[in-house]
Amino acid sequence: MPRIDLPAATGLWCVLGYLGLAGLAVAAGRSRVATSLIYGGALAVALVALGAALTCFLTSGPPWTLVLPIGLPGIGAWFRVDALSAFFLVVVNLGAAVTSLYALGYGRHEEAPARVLPFYAAFLAGMNLVVFADDAFTFLLAWEFMSLTSWAIVLARHRDPANSCAAFIYLVMAGFGTLCLLMGFGLLAGPASGYAFDTIRFASHTPFAATLAVLLALLGAGSKAGLVPLHVWLPLAHPAAPSHVSALLSGVMTKVGIYGFIRIALDIAGPPNPWLGLLVLTLGGITAATGVLHALMQHDLKRLLAYHTVENIGIIFIGLGLTLAFRAGGKNVLAALALTAALFHVFNHLVYKSLLFFGAGAVLTATGERDMERLGGLIHRMPQTALAFLIGCTAISALPPLNGFVSEWLTFQAILVSPELPQWGLKLTVPAVGVLLAFSAVLAAACFVKAFGVTFLGRPRSPAAIAAGEVDTLSLTAMFLLAAICFLAGVLPGFIIDALSPVTVMLTGGMMPHQATMPWMSIVPIAENRSSYNGLIILTFLIVCGTVVAMMIHRFATRATRRSAIWDCGFPLDAPQTQYGSASFAMPIRRVFGAVVFDVHETVGDMPQPGEIRAGSFRLRVLDPVWRLAYWPIARAVAAVSSRLNRMQSQQIPIYVTQYVTLLLCTLIVLLVAVAIWR
Amino acid sequence: MALIVDLFMQSVQMALVVAVAPAVVGVTRKVKARLLRRIGAPVLQPYRDLWKLMHKEAVLAHNASWVYQSAPYVVFAITWIAAALVPTYATGLLFSWSADLIAIVALLGSARFTLALASMDVGTAFGGLGASREMMIASLVEPTMLLIVFTVAMVAGTTQLSAAATVFSSGSEGLPVSLAIAFLFVAIAENARIPIDNPATHLELTMVHEAMVLEYSGRHLALIEAASALKLVLYFSLIVCLFAPFGIAGSAGGLSEYTIGIGAYLVKLFVLATLLPVGETCVAKLRVFRYPLFAGGAFAAAVLVVFLLFVSKGP
Numbered sequence: 004m005p006r007i008d009l010p011a012a013t014g015l016w017c018v019l020g021y022l023g024l025a026g027l028a029v030a031a032g033r034s035r036v037a038t039s040l041i042y043g044g045a046l047a048v049a050l051v052a053l054g055a056a057l058t059c060f061l062t063s064g065p066p067w068t069l070v071l072p073i074g075l076p077g078i079g080a081w082f083r084v085d086a087l088s089a090f091f092l093v094v095v096n097l098g099a100a101v102t103s104l105y106a107l108g109y110g111r112h113e114e115a116p117a118r119v120l121p122f123y124a125a126f127l128a129g130m131n132l133v134v135f136a137d138d139a140f141t142f143l144l145a146w147e148f149m150s151l152t153s154w155a156i157v158l159a160r161h162r163d164p165a166n167s168c169a170a171f172i173y174l175v176m177a178g179f180g181t182l183c184l185l186m187g188f189g190l191l192a193g194p195a196s197g198y199a200f201d202t203i204r205f206a207s208h209t210p211f212a213a214t215l216a217v218l219l220a221l222l223g224a225g226s227k228a229g230l231v232p233l234h235v236w237l238p239l240a241h242p243a244a245p246s247h248v249s250a251l252l253s254g255v256m257t258k259v260g261i262y263g264f265i266r267i268a269l270d271i272a273g274p275p276n277p278w279l280g281l282l283v284l285t286l287g288g289i290t291a292a293t294g295v296l297h298a299l300m301q302h303d304l305k306r307l308l309a310y311h312t313v314e315n316i317g318i319i320f321i322g323l324g325l326t327l328a329f330r331a332g333g334k335n336v337l338a339a340l341a342l343t344a345a346l347f348h349v350f351n352h353l354v355y356k357s358l359l360f361f362g363a364g365a366v367l368t369a370t371g372e373r374d375m376e377r378l379g380g381l382i383h384r385m386p387q388t389a390l391a392f393l394i395g396c397t398a399i400s401a402l403p404p405l406n407g408f409v410s411e412w413l414t415f416q417a418i419l420v421s422p423e424l425p426q427w428g429l430k431l432t433v434p435a436v437g438v439l440l441a442f443s444a445v446l447a448a449a450c451f452v453k454a455f456g457v458t459f460l461g462r463p464r465s466p467a468a469i470a471a472g473e474v475d476t477l478s479l480t481a482m483f484l485l486a487a488i489c490f491l492a493g494v495l496p497g498f499i500i501d502a503l504s505p506v507t508v509m510l511t512g513g514m515m516p517h518q519a520t521m522p523w524m525s526i527v528p529i530a531e532n533r534s535s536y537n538g539l540i541i542l543t544f545l546i547v548c549g550t551v552v553a554m555m556i557h558r559f560a561t562r563a564t565r566r567s568a569i570w571d572c573g574f575p576l577d578a579p580q581t582q583y584g585s586a587s588f589a590m591p592i593r594r595v596f597g598a599v600v601f602d603v604h605e606t607v608g609d610m611p612q613p614g615e616i617r618a619g620s621f622r623l624r625v626l627d628p629v630w631r632l633a634y635w636p637i638a639r640a641v642a643a644v645s646s647r648l649n650r651m652q653s654q655q656i657p658i659y660v661t662q663y664v665t666l667l668l669c670t671l672i673v674l675l676v677a678v679a680i681w682r
Numbered sequence: 683m684a685l686i687v688d689l690f691m692q693s694v695q696m697a698l699v700v701a702v703a704p705a706v707v708g709v710t711r712k713v714k715a716r717l718l719r720r721i722g723a724p725v726l727q728p729y730r731d732l733w734k735l736m737h738k739e740a741v742l743a744h745n746a747s748w749v750y751q752s753a754p755y756v757v758f759a760i761t762w763i764a765a766a767l768v769p770t771y772a773t774g775l776l777f778s779w780s781a782d783l784i785a786i787v788a789l790l791g792s793a794r795f796t797l798a799l800a801s802m803d804v805g806t807a808f809g810g811l812g813a814s815r816e817m818m819i820a821s822l823v824e825p826t827m828l829l830i831v832f833t834v835a836m837v838a839g840t841t842q843l844s845a846a847a848t849v850f851s852s853g854s855e856g857l858p859v860s861l862a863i864a865f866l867f868v869a870i871a872e873n874a875r876i877p878i879d880n881p882a883t884h885l886e887l888t889m890v891h892e893a894m895v896l897e898y899s900g901r902h903l904a905l906i907e908a909a910s911a912l913k914l915v916l917y918f919s920l921i922v923c924l925f926a927p928f929g930i931a932g933s934a935g936g937l938s939e940y941t942i943g944i945g946a947y948l949v950k951l952f953v954l955a956t957l958l959p960v961g962e963t964c965v966a967k968l969r970v971f972r973y974p975l976f977a978g979g980a981f982a983a984a985v986l987v988v989f990l991l992f993v994s995k996g997p
Contacts, residue, residue, distance in 0.1 A: 026704065042840050180815055202917070248863075269725030362941070379805065380745065381807070382748075382803075383747060393799075400791075400795060401788065401791075401794055402792040403781070403788050403792060408785075410784065412788070413782055415784050415828075415831075418832075419831070419841065420835075422836055422992070430992060431989075431992065434829065434832050434988055437828050437829075438825040438829060438831060441824045441825050441828035442824060442825045444791075444824070445791065445820045445821045445824040446821050449814075449815065449817035449818070449821060451795075452795060452799055452802070455804075456798070456799055456802035456810070456813065457802070460747070460749065460799065460802045460805070461803065461810075462804075480745070519721070525779070533839065533841070533842065533845075534784075534840060535842065536780065536781060537779075537781070539779060540780040541763065541785075543779060544777070544780075545756075545759055545763060547761040548762050548763055549755050549756065549759040552755050552758055552759055552762075552905070553755055556736070556901050556905065559736060559899040560736035560737065560904070561737050561739060561900070563739035563743070564736070564740045564741075564900075565739050565740070565741050565742050566743070566746075567742070567743065568743065568744065569804050569805070569897065570741075570743075570896070570897055571806040571897070572808060575806070579805065581807050582802075582806065582807060582810060583807060583809070583811060583813070583814060584810075587810065587814070588970075590814070591818040591970070592817075592818050594971060595973075600899070614848050621795055633996060635908045
């Protein structure tokens with residue numbers, strides 16, 4: 004058995020490296036080289052960590068563990084690298100490496116680098132630590148560290164009131180998430196009488212406690228990942244940060260949330276309950292569909308991408324829900340298929356979402372605009388960014404032959420074998436979730452036709468879009484690197500599926516068929532006569548057919564081409580506002596689904612009479628109904644209670660004391676009654 | 683040697699679908715015209731149209747980018763690949779396993795994505811209108827498509843079209859009729875036919891597909907027209923392969939089997955191309971925001987099929 008001691012230990016040293024960089028950033032402060040120094044250092048550390056993580060991931064050795072005498076006295080901090088954490092270490096450090104490369108170019112435009120740099124390096128350290136942690140205490144500490152450092156970066160441009168509001172909501176939701184995780188770990192660690200995951204794993208939990216713990220993990224990790232209805236902070240906070248950090252938040256930190264859920268639900272909480280699978284699956288489907296519908300309604304490019312992250316998280320949770328359901332039903336191989344689909348999607352989403360956020364950052368640098376209604380025609384002014392962004396759009400829309408399609412296809416395959424599940428509730432629910440998945444896949448395509456079409460195609464809608472220019476080489480390198488991964492993972496998915504098999508063996512006890520032995524390098528989820536897909540052949544076909552067609556056309560057709568003005572049915576309008584924009588593109592879908600999914604407020608202001616030539620006014624607001632249904636009532640209740648309590652405080656002292664004592668007595672009685680019932 | 687024969691059989695299918703596609707469109711137009719008591723253009727007119735378009739100069743807007751110029755080639759190539767992977771006259775062709783039904787639907791999605799982007803490239807109101815409506819229609823019918831795939835997988839135990847066609851042509855298993863209705867609705871919506879869209883109209887605010895390709899001309903338009911004819915043939919082939927796979931040649935058939943297969947396929951295409959305009963003549967085009975009703979009908983039929991299958995298969 005090969006050992007992974009050295010690479011795993013290197014990975015842990017890299018965390019120290021990131022922390023050192025954070026300290027250096029504080030010391031370097033406002034010096035002019037600080038930006039290059041910190042991002043360059045982060046790139047170097049991330050590359051080392053990525054190499055170490057890849058070695059651990061590709062070597063199927065026994066897990067590596069380490070107990071350090073830091074943290075709580077007498078308990079220490081436990082660390083461990085197994086197949087699952089190795090995979091997530093690859094995800095985290097790949098994201099960190101490309102983001103640092105991009106930031107070497109992009110970060111130069113930062114107004115106040117001292118507000119970003121220290122937290123950036125510390126944030127990377129925090130995410131690594133969460134994945135390394137092997138006891139509940141270290142896990143929670145690292146989790147909270149990750150939340151707080153990312154919160155600080157969201158708040159980097161604190162003078163904008165929208166940003167500070169987003170950061171506040173993020174902080175509240177992060178606190179709620181950690182509270183849920185804390186209680187979940189409490190339920191698990193109590194009977195096990197130990198914080199270490201190993202102790203929890205081998206302790207016997209009552210089914211009730213285990214289910215409740217997984218539910219709490221779903222709330223805690225789900226709020227970090229952006230599961231509906233806990234997603235509200237995500238579309239606010241992700242776009243508020245600088246673009247490269249948005250890429251980290253969307254592409255990497257949500258994945259750490261997923262890791263937390265997998266670790267608790269599939270690893271340490273014991274055998275799963277099938278109805279939990281049903282719940283996770285349904286929530287995933289709802290998350291996917293609502294996420295993409297709301298993404299379509301956005302006109303801020305970065306917020307669109309952030310909402311779209313919610314959709315992808317939904318797809319991943321569909322895969323995880325299927326894994327829970329199949330594993331509870333004893334179908335280990337099918338559980339392995341569903342888990343592979345989910346993990347593959349984790350990787351894919353990291354790659355293309357980072358690429359797209361980098362693209363959005365490039366547009367922001369070049370034009371100073373995030374509002375798509377003020378962009379357009381950038382393909383002529385930023386041709387390379389446009390190409391990279393287009394590849395990202397194609398990949399995220401799950402179109403063959405790129406990588407997004409492969410993981411969605413695997414998820415569909417897992418859905419199609421659901422009739423083998425024993426429970427009727429699951430049998431009938433899974434096709435419905437499949438319908439939601441198909442629906443969100445098409446809407447994702449619509450969403451990115453809109454994102455690319457309105458931003459990069461058409462005519463420029465503002466002077467800033469006319470004056471735009473291409474961004475620096477380092478940013479472009481990072482983008483094209485990710486675009487290349489989109490292609491590679493799309494045409495050679497078999498290698499990734501094979502590499503994931505130790506994870507599936509560890510968590511489900513089953514594995515997918517070995518893909519490297521399949522003829523022509525096609526991928527086969529279950530059996531060859533059931534379904535197979537070959538991205539490589541599709542790509543070859545595409546190239547061959549495209550070439551043949553082009554040759555035939557050039558051989559038999561005339562090559563005469565003339566440039567002229569736009570035809571537009573003989574009545575072209577000069578104003579660029581007459582093009583279809585972001586809101587008009589989304590209008591049919593808003594009309595069709597408006598009554599169910601959105602809170603749409605349309606107000607017609609001043610409307611000119613027919614024949615009159617002057618501007619009319621029309622105001623459209625699309626809101627997330629979750630705010631109305633859940634969060635505002637809670638906020639109102641909190642406000643009402645606190646104002647009551649406030650009044651109590653300002654009364655005369657004798658009454659005040661009486662009330663206080665009464666309250667104390669009441670609480671005591673309630674507590675005593677509770678204890679009496681408990682005993 | 684075997685590989686060369688396999689490659690040859692695969693190329694025969696690729697050539698066949700491209701060659702026959704304009705004729706299928708010609709037949710539908712002819713029948714439509716006869717039903718409206720017009721004489722109509724000859725069946726071979728689409729070939730002449732394509733030839734004429736190829737020899738006209740292509741007019742590009744000043745701000746047309748490479749997306750606009752390359753889209754017709756990409757759309758045609760993707761549709762062609764998808765059509766080459768559906769079993770038409772024989773099952774078990776060389777590359778038929780490289781994409782299953784889901785992947786074929788996704789390939790068509792790639793073509794739709796490319797065309798929608800191209801329509802937004804020069805920045806006209808019509809282009810965006812077409813793209814936005816096309817994506818809405820797709821979002822309405824795709825859930826039904828997934829249920830159809832689900833049913834196929836449940837009945838035949840595979841989503842591989844070649845394997846499914848083999849199962850269905852043996853006659854032991856078959857798909858329910860209401861699924862065929864759902865599938866027809868999907869095919870009508872995807873091919874921009876009445877009542878969703880009208881392929882014969884221009885300059886009408888209700889057009890969808892034609893609005894997307896409004897700015898195209900010359901060889902680019904020829905490719906797009908050919909691609910949409912090919913897409914019609916592809917959906918006909920899907921209907922034939924799932925619901926009426928009789929006469930289809932097996933994977934190890936001889937020359938006579940293949941000849942019968944090609945003959946049966948052409949006859950089936952002709953029948954479908956005759957029936958489509960009959961249906962189109964009987965109904966009027968729907969308003970845009972009545973589409974959900976149409977798609978909902980298809981979806982309800984598919985849901986019914988899945989539910990009944992679960993009940994009949996028992997626990």
